[in-house]
Amino acid sequence: AQKVTQAQTEISVVEKEDVTLDCVYETRDTTYYLFWYKQPPSGELVFLIRRNSFDEQNEISGRYSWNFQKSTSSFNFTITASQVVDSAVYFCALSERLGAAGNKLTFGGGTRVLVKP
Amino acid sequence: GAGVSQSPSNKVTEKGKDVELRCDPISGHTALYWYRQSLGQGLEFLIYFQGNSAPDKSGLPSDRFSAERTGGSVSTLTIQRTQQEDSAVYLCASSLITPRGGNEQFFGPGTRLTVL
Numbered sequence: 296a297q298k299v300t301q302a303q304t305e306i307s308v309v310e311k312e313d314v315t316l317d318c319v320y321e322t323r324d325t326t327y328y329l330f331w332y333k334q335p336p337s338g339e340l341v342f343l344i345r346r347n348s349f350d351e352q353n354e355i356s357g358r359y360s361w362n363f364q365k366s367t368s369s370f371n372f373t374i375t376a377s378q379v380v381d382s383a384v385y386f387c388a389l390s391e392r393l394g395a396a397g398n399k400l401t402f403g404g405g406t407r408v409l410v411k412p
Numbered sequence: 413g414a415g416v417s418q419s420p421s422n423k424v425t426e427k428g429k430d431v432e433l434r435c436d437p438i439s440g441h442t443a444l445y446w447y448r449q450s451l452g453q454g455l456e457f458l459i460y461f462q463g464n465s466a467p468d469k470s471g472l473p474s475d476r477f478s479a480e481r482t483g484g485s486v487s488t489l490t491i492q493r494t495q496q497e498d499s500a501v502y503l504c505a506s507s508l509i510t511p512r513g514g515n516e517q518f519f520g521p522g523t524r525l526t527v528l
Contacts, residue, residue, distance in 0.1 A: 340519035
């Protein structure tokens, strides 16, 4: 079974600091995708980034970066120069292939990020 | 364009009643997913629809849960004889489908269900 672990439950930083979110995953699939989603206080999950296991990249913003280490099954996410609007819960997710190329997402428990002014 | 929409945004019901939750996916997205978000269980996959294929129901927690998708667009999630443990936010997502898979899913605002 697939599993995603986000060990950090809450991180508090001061605006303009960098914040790195950890994500460790388990899968038996040789081809898979990893995602980061943001859930602001409004509640809607917002797609941030995607990375596949065979080296494609999908950048969405210059303030976001990630470190994908297949050897350690980790997919860490960094927000550079954090802003108050970055305050949210961040979810790491792993895709499991379903029929007809769909994918079921297995989510980690989420990390709450609080950026103080 | 319009994102995924869900209705109602909030639903309060009494234990034992049936509820229907609606999802309208992004136009052109052939894949539709339902997830549930609760304090105890986090975000869980429930069911997946793709075109005219049989849905993947592997995440439905019990036979009180069912879902359908009419005309390849709007989907309805039905919970029969609701229990207090069904209280959660029910999220719908849609995506494109490409042969390589792994398409990002776009989520709706959710329906917050409270079972008294």
